[in-house]
Each structure stands twice: as structure tokens, then as C-alpha cells.
Amino acid sequence: MKKLLLSSIIVIIGLTFIGRLSYLQIFSFSADQLMEDPAIKAIYDYPERGYIYDRYGKLLVGNDPAYDVMVIPREVKALDTLEFCQLLDIEKEKFKKELRRARIYSPRLPSVLVPQLSKQDYARLQEKMRRYPGFYIQKRSLRYYATNASANVLGYISEVNERDLAKNPNYVQGELTGRTGIEKVYEDTLRGSKGVQYIQKDRFNRDIGKYKDGVLDVQPVQGKEIHITIDKELQEYGERLMHGKRGGIVAIEPSSGEILTMISGPTYEPSLLVGRKRSKNYSKLHYDTISKPTFDRSILAEASPGSPFKTLNALVALQEGVIVPSTSFKCYNGFYVGRTLRGCHCGGGTRNMNVGIYKSCNAYFANTFRKIYEKYTTTDEAQDVWSKHIKSFGLGDYLGSDLHTGRKGRIPTKEYYDKWYGDNRWSSSYIISNSIGQGEVSVTPIQLANMTAAIANRGHYFTPHVIKKVAGTDISIPDFVKPKHTTIDKKHFDPVIRGMADVYKKGTAEYVQIPDIEIAGKTGTVENFTIIDSVKTQLTDHSVFVAFAPVENPKIAIAVFIENGYYGGRYAGHIASLLIEKYIKREITRKDLEKVMLSTTLESEYAKPYSGEPFKINEYNWRSLHAIKPKTEENPSK
């Protein structure tokens, strides 16, 4: 018994140890990742982020090297302060103050002593720095913007946060990553990959040489430069035109789907979100919930398209064979839904399709729309056909572009109406607003521009995108080079396009013609409401315009959406006209028009709902430029 006692204790202890060891080394084992090992310090060598150029090779975003003089107070030895201050070109008092501050922060950790030296200073200092232990120069790279525009397209970068780190182990604390726009979408391309050196440390945090003689060290790989499809000059010009106005503009090259410009107003200067002031500025922009400068209206603002949508209904009706271009309908200064007369401002009379388009006759398209639904025995069936046609223009769903965000918009389906009105409890008269692009239909400016491009191409479009070249090589992403065909036959486009061209010649946009360029376009005026003190209040109409030019071999398709800009031919029409001229001619011939557009703002319009007082809408205060006063007022429709 006693003999066994000791032996059993020995065995039990042995088993206890093995149990504890298996708990430590097998169950709670977590391999020291090189990065997490406290005994290994990783020193990173950050590559330069890739440059971004516009479609013509003009620089949009580069890098500014910035050199900070760093100090580790504990390692500072006695030095000739005067000489050193001369070298750094700072006051002796300031030097002492900064040094004191660094010491208070931490004697062991590096602090910035003199931030952002110029390259010349750096070159001069670099060699002499070794004579001053405790001081060294650290290179940083900041984004440099060669443009004050395209903030919404380019996006911005900022330091990675905990969430990013958890998601992607390739990042380390303090590294920068793209947050929005190009910087986000092409992060991997632009970033390159960082180099790393592993240093073995002891428990006092002292370096004791390279870990494994540096066999695991990695050289940095520079980020790749990219060219984007944006036209820098057009973008800057467009943003100037948007001064004081809210809304979105998108222009697309129809033959390729390349986005030429993508403007959101109001916007901000991209350089605001660089460096140390980034965070402060960002808060200021982000919390401006009235004008929302960080909200990219060109791709996010969903609204009813208004009259430009009539062109699609015309195309659907032609495709379905329910009308031909010569089909006429009578306009009674409106049209009847049951016994209610809904208004139209086209002047009344018998309209064929061509006139219907260029005069933007509501009655014509209401009748056309009814015809489509009358063709089918059930409304469900008709709704299916209609929405399938409309969606083939890239509406009602994500476009699949390479932008970091987007919205679907809405093209109602039968399920949508069934849910709203109940199964079989609705008909075309319930949804007649859709005929003129109002009601349940909503789109974003980029969808509108893409739709216009599809019309310009007579039946197909290319997925809109912003990437053009990576590292100097044209890239062809299969999804971007393959045409997406609409469900409308090519032959039906010509009469519609003729109508759109007549919009400029004799229609609602007669006064925004461009000399020597034949344009096809369509105005739109969108009623809109807001809620003020729980009362639904109508605001001044949104001004919408879509256009492409030239009519043959179109080079640009554009959609302009100006919030509360009144009728389509007014702000949107003028801005579209100026941008088309700028893009095709590279110069503006109509300086007076340009001047008005650059100087007019809608601030007073936007202030109305917040004034707390009753206000008038759709006011006719077109100031100096009497010459461009439109002949026909466009149709705000119900």
C-alpha cells in the first residue's frame, strides 16, 4: 500500500502535467503569427499609391511626398542645438518646445518634431541626420489632387479601422485604404503591396537583429497607375456649372459605355479629405444633412424621370405594334381618365408621334400606354411585357458598373402593383402616370444617361464604367465590352430619335441648340413633394434633360437632373447643351449663356422649405437672359 502510494502520486502528477500541457499546447494553442508575436517587430515599407489619370492622360491624383522629422526623446544625445536648428530652419525656442512636448507624449516612442519638409530640405538634411542620434526622417506619402473636381468619382482614402483589419489581415494599423469611389473599387490595383522587414526584439523592446537573417522579408511593390474614362476638363466645367445647384449629371460615350463625366452637386474639393484635416472636414461634410455634399447624386439619387421616359413608352408601343409613327391621338389640352381630365400643356390638337415627342404631349403618351395594355387580355400580362422592355434599358436594377455604390431605381412589376392594389384590382388607368415617367417609376441619373446611350446606339448599350487603363494598358473587362441589347428592334428607334432631334429644332428645347451640332434630346419636368410640418407640400419641379449628340455616330449621351430647377428646358437643358458643346467642340461659343449658368444659383429655391413661411413654387424669375426664354412651357404632369 505504502509502496504504491508514491508511485501513484508520481503517475497522477505526470498525467496532470500532460493534461495541462495538452490544454495549453493543443486546445488553446494559437500559433504565433509573425505579426502577433511580441518578439518580432515588423517594419513596413509602404509603396507609393498608384496615380490616377483622366481619359486623355491628364493627371487627376498623384502623391505628395512629405518628410517628417521624427524624434525619440530618450535616444537624444547632447547636441549643438543652434546648429541643428539652423539645419532644420526652425526657431530655437520652438525646437525646445516641440522636444518637450514629444518627451511628455513618450520618451520611448517616436513623435513628429517638424512635419512635412519639402523635398529640397529633405535632400539637404538626409546626410547630416546621422550625426544626431534620436532624430530621423520619416517619409510619408499623401494624396495630391491635380483637380478640384471629381471628388465623388475619385473617392478618398483614410486609415484602416478595426473592422477593416478584422476583414483583411493584409492591412496593418495605420495603413491607408480607399473608402469610396475609384480609390475603393481599385484599391488592390492602386495600393501595390507593402514591403516588410522582420526584426527580432527582446523583452525591453530593443532590436537584436534581423529575424532569421531576413529570409522572410518582402520587397514593396509599387501601386499601379490607372487611367479612368472621366474627361477632366468636362468634369471640372460641369462642376462649375453646378455651382449653387443640386442634382446629378452623367455623360456616357455610347459606343463604349465609358463614363465621361459624373457630377454631383453640391460637391467638395477632394483635397479637403487629405492628411491631418481629413477627419474634421469629413465630419463637416458628412453632417451637412441638408445639401448632403457626400451623397453622390449622380448614382444614388432616385427620382421619377419625367418626360424623357416617354421615349421609352413610344419605343415599347412601336415594338408591340400597337402604334405606328403616324398614329395620331387627339389632345384635349389633356386626357381623360374615366371622367377626370388630366392636364397637358402642349397646346392641344391632333398629335402624331413626332409632335407628341417634341411637344411632350401627355395625352399622346397616355393613349399610347393604354394601347399597350389593351393589346393583352390581362393587365398582368401587359405589365410583364412592359416592364421587361423597360428593364432591358438598364432601368430598375443595378447596372453592374465599377462604381463603388449604386441604386436600383424602380420599374414596377405586376407583383409590385398586386401588393399595392391587390391582385387583379388595378388596370392601366391606375398607373397611367407611368406613361409620362411619373408615379411609381424611379431612376438614377446614371440610369437615365445609360438609357439615353441605348437610344443613341439604336438598341444596345455597354455597361457604364470608369476604368480605362491599368498601368498604361487598355483593359477590356468582358462585361464592359459586350453590348447589352434592348428588346426593341433597331428600326423603331429612328422615328423616336427624329422626334428627339425635333425637340431641339422646334420643340421644348428650341432655345438650347448648339451651332453645327445636331442633337437629339428630351426635356423633363418632374413634380415633387416634401413634407413640411406634416403637410404634403409641393416644391418647384425638378428640371430633367437627356440628350445625345451628334444624332449620327453619337459621341456623348447625357442626363442632367437639377433638383427644383423648374421645367426641363431651363437649367437641365442649358447645362446639357453647354456640356455637349464643351465635350465635342472643346470650347463654348455661347458665352452669354455660359455666364448665366455659371452665376445663377438655386440657393433661394432650396431655402424655401426651410424658411418657415409660405412660398410660391415654379416662379418665373429667369433674370437677364430673355433671349433663351422658352416658347412652350413644358408639361408638369399628374
Next chain:
Amino acid sequence: MAGKSVLKRIDWLTVFIYLALLTIGWVNIYSSTFTDENLSIFDFSTLHGKQLFFIGVTFGAIILVLALEASFYERFSSVLYIIAMVLLLGLYPFGKTIAGATSWYDLGFFNLQPSELAKVATALALAKYLSDIQTDIKRRKDQLYAFLVLLIPVILIVPQPDPGSALVFFAMVFVIFREGLPLYYLGFAFLAVLVFITTLMFGTIWVSIFLALFIVLFLLLKRKTFKVPVFPMISIAVIAILFSLSVNFVFNNVFEQRHRDRFSLWLRLEKDPVKLEKIRKTIGYNTYQSEKAIESGGFFGKGFLEGTRTKGDFVPEQETDYIFSTVGEEWGFVGTTTVVLLFTLMLLRLVYLAERQKNPFSRMYGYGVISILFIHYFINIGMVIGILPTIGIPLPFFSYGGSGLLFFTILLFIFLKLDSNRLKEGI
């Protein structure tokens, strides 16, 4: 009479395990003290170089130990014991203080730690006393003397201060048990430890309730089958409760804060997680680092010389008391288990050897050897892997240190010599 005959009869299994532990130990010392600059393993300015020298010296000592007559050890054990005690006493005027403990004699080329010698001498002396024909361990007086043999070195060592080493001598109580000390002593000791721990964890009131409940249940269940010593049981319970009260007193008034913190950490007495974490990182810093190092080794370890925490010197005293954490980091679960198994095997083998001795002195000395080796192994590894509080004693044959290696080896090989001689007994 040395030479061939000893080599033929010595227990080679133990020698083999000993050599294995020695080798593994040195390899890990090499790894713990390795820096990129010094590449020669014979460089005596490095710790591993020195240790290699000590191993050489130790081999010389083995030859000497085996060469001496087996009867020498029994005959001179008392003298050796007296010499050891004098050396311990001599530390007070002449000792050298390292890390706050005056435990060494400075011999120029190396520091001698007499408490290591005292372990060997005490094991011999205890065996000698117990095996004396006139000693009867059932007698209280003889029990007292036997305890005194152990107590004298403890009294000399504790004030150095070196409580860890002092603890080792208590382990030799095992020898006395083996030789007939009634087991209820062990029962009392066990009860005392239990009361100590439960008092710290739950307080005196709960301990009293536990004891009362235990007695009541015992009486209810066992009443009819046999005669119950009611009075002694109740008196033991009362003593236990008094002891429990004294534990509180000692813990709060006699212990220093660092001792309290060690227990707080070990028994998780501190409930505030923030404070506990703070204790873990300060008082428990060594254990924390060594646990982390062992954990990071995983199943197969990081490989020889690849232990980043070892290289970065994250575990303090890694080449001495915390050498086992190097095994854990670089050789993983495979390595640590191997070492634990080697120790277990060696101890079991020694128990077997001790039991086969015909000469009571040899057997008792054998038990002394086992007790000493076992308590070192148990406390050291238990501390390094974080299941025992921090008590600084080395891992036999493993930890860096000349005195330790030398005397552990002498301790073991005296027994192997006695064992090899067992058939020629009967003096």
C-alpha cells in the same frame, strides 16, 4: 573495487534517462542563451559554454562517486550532514548575495550553493538515523528526531531567504512515511492543506459548515456498522476551525502583499478581472510569459533555435527555473510530454530500485533521492505551466547552474552506487 564491476551492475536504464535529460536540458539552455554573435559552443563566456564545463566536472564527480566504497556513504553520512550544516551556517558571515538571497559561496570560478549539498547530506543523514537499529519510528520521540534532521537545514535556509529550497526538505517526510510513520499524519497534513485553501477561497464560516455537515453525515450513515470515535473527530474539527481562523490571521497579517498576490493569482481569489489581470502581468509576469511561450509552441513546437519568445528573452530566468518553457516553445507538446514522461519513468524506476534494496539504509536513501527529485520536478514544472504558485526552485538536470547539476548528479549516483552494491550487502 570500482571499474568494471560497478559498470556491469549499475542500473543503466536510470543512467540512460539521466543522460537523456541532461542532453535535452543543455540543448535548451543553449537555445535560451544563444545569440547570433557567439557560435562556438565551448565559449565559456556564454552560459551554455559554462554549463558544458559543469557537465564535464559533473562527469568527473560521477566517477569519484562510483569509485568510493558503498559503505563510505553510510559511515560518513553524519559527518557530511554536520559539514553541510556548518556550511549553511557559515553563509551568514561569509555568503555571497545574489538576487537578494545569501545562498552562495564565491569560489572564484563558480558559486557554490551549500543548500544543494545539504539536500544530499540530509537524505543520507535521515536514512542513517531511520535505519539505525535503535530507532523505532512508531515512537513519538524518534519521530521528533527524524523531523529534527529535516528541520535543522530548513531553519538555516529559510532566513537566507530561500523558502523554495527549504520546502524541498519537507518532501523527505515521504521517507519517514515509507518507514512506518502512521498515515494519519499524512491525513492531517492533507486536511491542513485543504483547510488552508478552502479558507482562503470560501472563508472560515463555510469551512466550519463543511466540517459540521461532514461529521453529521458521517454519524448518520455509519452509526450502526462500527464504533465511531466521536470525540476525536469533533476535536479534530475544532482544531481545524481554529486552524482556519489562524489561516486568516496569518494570511492577512503575517504574509506580505507579494505572497498574498501569489495566492490571489493561484486560487483566483481576486474577483475583479481588472485587478486580476494586473496581478497576472506583475506578480504573475513570469508565469504569464512562460504560459504564453508554451502555448505558442503548439503540438510540434517552433523548432530548435526558432523560439521567438525565447530569443527575445520574454520569459525571465528562462535558462534556470523557467527552462521548461523553452522546451514548450521550441519542441511543442511532443517535447514537453517527452520530458514529463522521462521524469515519470525515472522516478518510477527509482521507486522500483529503492524497493529492491535489502539494506534499509539504501532503501531509505533511495526514497530520499526520489522525494527530492520529485518535489523539484513537481513544483518547477507545475509553476512553469501555471498550476502552482511561483516558487523558485530548479528543474533537476535541466536548469542552468553548476551547484544544482553537480549535487543532483551526486545525489542520484550515490544511490546508483548503493544499488549496484546491493547483492554484496550485510557488512
